Amino acid sequence: MQKIINTNCFRWIGVLLIVSACSTEPRVVEKSDVRVAETTRVYVVRQGWHTGFVIPSSIIQSRIPELASRFGNTPYLEFGWGDRAYYQTSDKTFGVTLRAVLWPTDTIVYTRAIPFEADLFFTGSKVETLCLEDRAFALLVSFIESSFYRDEKGEIIFSQDGLVEDSLFFKGTGEYYLFNTCNTWTARGLKSAGLAVSPAFKTQAGSVMRSLARNMPEISTDCEAQLAAAVNQHTIPNASLLAYPRR
16 A cells, blocks of 8 residues: 555656746747847846836837837836736635636736836845846847737737836736746746846745845946946835735
């Protein structure tokens, strides 16, 4: 009997490992010769159990013109990825939550216009600031771009308006499930940018932020100057005006 139980345990462990290796889209973007102009400041934002990115808008808007037409000249865009049904509803019932976790489901990309630096905008959230060199930032942008599903014309597909002002949802690539969550997506983006962050089992926001804290790239003098200039340029807004729903 003990032998049968042990055999079954090993079988279940094998199934879990196989499932965790499946549906890994959007995939980590490998190093390439893609380049942009300069060192770029980006942000990883934790809101509740969810993590995502805030990046300067110009490069990705040039690659996805629909974002430029919908968001105009906003200096930053926030991006998140997750289960289509759960992410797009304010009525997060137990059934919707359970389905998102247990069954592979369709995904969505959340996009929001951010008017200034994320560490000053998201005053009630955990924000980590990264200064990425040319190639690292280009690879992160490529990863985010690959998260959008495109139709036969190569255009991204609008899904619905977001739950907060200046936000929209678009059809995503890949499937969402227990081992492929919004936080796994963030970890893949960080790995794409060259950070030593493994996406494996990064299903919770805390695991992503802890791994990021252990593997933060060294801040350059140029980046420190950028951060100081950003702080001097803005006064910290009233947090009550920037209330953001926990997702």
